[in-house]
Amino acid sequence: MSDQEQEEVIAFLSRAASYGAPDGRVERIDTHGSLVFLHGARAYKLKRAVAYAALDYRRLDSRELACRAELRLNRRTAPDLYLEVRSINRGPDGALRFDGAGPVLDWVVVMRRFPQAALFDNLAVAGHLTDALVDRLGAKIARFHAGAELTPQFGGPEAVRLVIEENHRELCRYPELLDPAAVNALHRAALAALEAQAAELDRRRREGRVRRCHGDLRLANVCLLDGQPTPFDGIEFSDRLSCIDVLHDLAFLLLDLQHHGLDALATRLLQSYLAHAGEPEDCRPLPLFLSLRAATRSFTLACSAGRQRDPALSADKARQARSLLERAAACLRGDGLP
Template identity: 60%
Template sequence: MSNEQDEVIAFLSRPSAYDTSNQPVERIETHGSVIFLHADRAYKLKRAVAFAELDFLSLQSRKKACRAELWLNRRTAPTLYLRVSSINRQADGQLVLDGQGPAVDWLVVMRRFAQDGLFDRMAVQGHLTEPMMQQLGIEIARFHACARITPSFGRIPDLYQEIEKNYREMSRYCAFLDSAQVISIAHASRKLLASLTACLEERRSQGRVRRCHGDLRLANICLFDGQPTLFDGIEFSERIACIDVLYDLAFVLMDLQHHGLNTLGAGLLTTYINHCTWKEDCEPLALFLSLRAATRCFSFAGAAQRHADPTTRHEKRQKSILLMQQALGYLHGENPLLNHLALTETAAYT
């Protein structure tokens, strides 16, 4: 991160950057951004960093990413995402928000919401309900129906690439992940994908690959103005976000199951299917769920490696092990969601 961005972060950490009320500023940091919470607003700064899929090193790239984030996330959260703001350097050298002088950085400005309204926290606290899942299923189905069709993405080689990436990343953590299970996940995933090739290509030709959310886990859903709201969708990579709609949905379904909320996951899936504008048979769902679980597995494993605190490191390692087992279970037919659907369909015909 640049020295100039260090100056920007210090500036945004002071209440005087926003107004004269002297209300405290809270800060949330992720690998790609820093969010400043002040009064009833949240200000999201893109870090000047570059990773495999993300490059925010230049000022122009951060400006472009802020504008893309605003536009894309207004599809699902139009009243949450407000505007893009600039941080300018005045003639006297001082920084100012939306002022005169050259822009030194850019922000996405959002309405602030209660952190207890995040669905990952609500899942842990036992506050998610069946009516919320019904509302969420309707909203995701609406969003997918309106999303732009992107037929040049979501091809079979793209999915093979995901399988190999998951295998490569999980293999880095075989000090605590079972190497035999990691190999088994990769082998079974390749085999299942090969059997689904015709199905997936037909889905792509039918317009099921669209500009989706791309990171639709519980942490990126909140209760806002009383409604389940999708936010923080992927803006920096079309490859990640232009996917089969069922692959998009699979992330939140997998996440609910990881929290032991199988009934809520089944309710969400049933509602989604009932409100789709096309007939959804869920044939590739097991593969998609496994891919999502494997991705979260190596994400938690990497987080465990980075943590100095032994307790936190142990907790994240345990989560990664459970996610590895979850990924393998989907590939071996252990799927309560599909079992629920089968029972529902059987009941409908008796």
């Protein structure tokens, strides 16, 4: 598929008439690997024809497979949110339409639309995250993990080592924002923590604690749907990123709550998760997993800071990146844990 053809698909999805409406507004949300078009009560998610380190959506068949995998995997936690996969075809008259008989130009995942205010990161900022919501979220994640597919071929100490090294490489790319001495100190501390936890991590892998998880379980990927906390937008494009220790999966949410200054809710989420877990959970690796998530978030924000045109927004993201780098080190010292 040419870039021009995907631009044609984007133009099609940007018009209200494409959805059978004579007029009306189509909103668009751009993400790293997708474009989401909002119209009426539905959201239509198009995979960008791009390639990054962890994904390659340049081929039409790869985008179809990714759409179908996204639908299948995310229905585990959000069956009422993920509706179907639809094709976009070129008709005999040259016009584009959904589910037509002509050649397929692209594929979209169709979802129920929800207000942005329902996202848990926005609820956190607004001060609307409650004990009850966090309790229900912890229980839901525990049940999800208990039923998730076992993936013992992934995880363990070597998988964690790969994350540590990847984090270090990425953090080193931003010496103007992130103190190189602090980055190198974090790398040494993470490797030392890994050595201390290696046997435990391997035991957890062998005993079924590495599963096909969500993979990107942060507040921005949880919404309030029909009154229920609903994780969505799990990773479908990389087994390495989604087939991880269940505590590594949970750690992103715990870190995110702490980053929003909601330490008490982070503690409550962990307590709810442990209370509803299918078996007793040993949390000794949790500080390492929290540190890994903080380091990953740090370099992501550092990258985002460099792309911002608004100086104030860039400065805020840089501040958050430095704060998360400090938190990554603090987690390994045992400071400020849930």
